[in-house]
Amino acid sequence: MVQFYPGIDLHLKRTFMVLMNANGEVVDKQRITNQEITTYLQEKVPQETYAVLETTRNWLFMVDLLHEHVQQVDLVHAKAVRTIANAAVKTDQIDASTLAHLARLNYIPKAYAAPRKRATCAQPWFKLQQSPAGSAAGGI
Numbered sequence: 001m002v003q004f005y006p007g008i009d010l011h012l013k014r015t016f017m018v019l020m021n022a023n024g025e026v027v028d029k030q031r032i033t034n035q036e037i038t039t040y041l042q043e044k045v046p047q048e049t050y051a052v053l054e055t056t057r058n059w060l061f062m063v064d065l066l067h068e069h070v071q072q073v074d075l076v077h078a079k080a081v082r083t084i085a086n087a088a089v090k091t092d093q094i095d096a097s098t099l100a101h102l103a104r105l106n107y108i109p110k111a112y113a114a115p116r117k118r119a120t121c122a123q124p125w126f127k128l129q130q131s132p133a134g135s136a137a138g139g140i
Contacts, residue, residue: 002071004046007100008053009092010062016092019045020100029093041069052103054078055111063113080109
């Protein structure tokens with residue numbers, strides 16, 4: 001049974017984590033570098049955890065890492081989380097806390113997480129589309 005809910009606001013170089021228990025009490029919150037995530041998960045996050053994070057361009061490594069350490073992982077459809085998307089005040093801590101609360105209440109608008117094989121196959125195509133040569137070839 002899931003007892004903990006980390007809300008994760010993932011960025012390219014750093015992440016804000018809010019770990020909440022089943023009663024909605026914040027057990028831990030901190031900003032960490034992405035290199036510190038494995039240590040954080042090992043030291044602070046129990047196995048009986050349901051982790052959620054928004055879809056970002058670097059979600060794949062985090063989902064893989066979370067699957068090694070926690071019971072359940074879901075991606076959140078960022079635009080469907082109205083409390084974050086329409087918030088007047090947006091901070092990493094507020095976003096992470098909101099995600100943890102929504103996970104605890106089972107109110108997560110889930111996004112599809114492609115299996116690693118499919119996701120990694122799409123990466124070279126995405127990079128090609130982003131390159132100057134790829135953008136010229138994209139119109140062909």
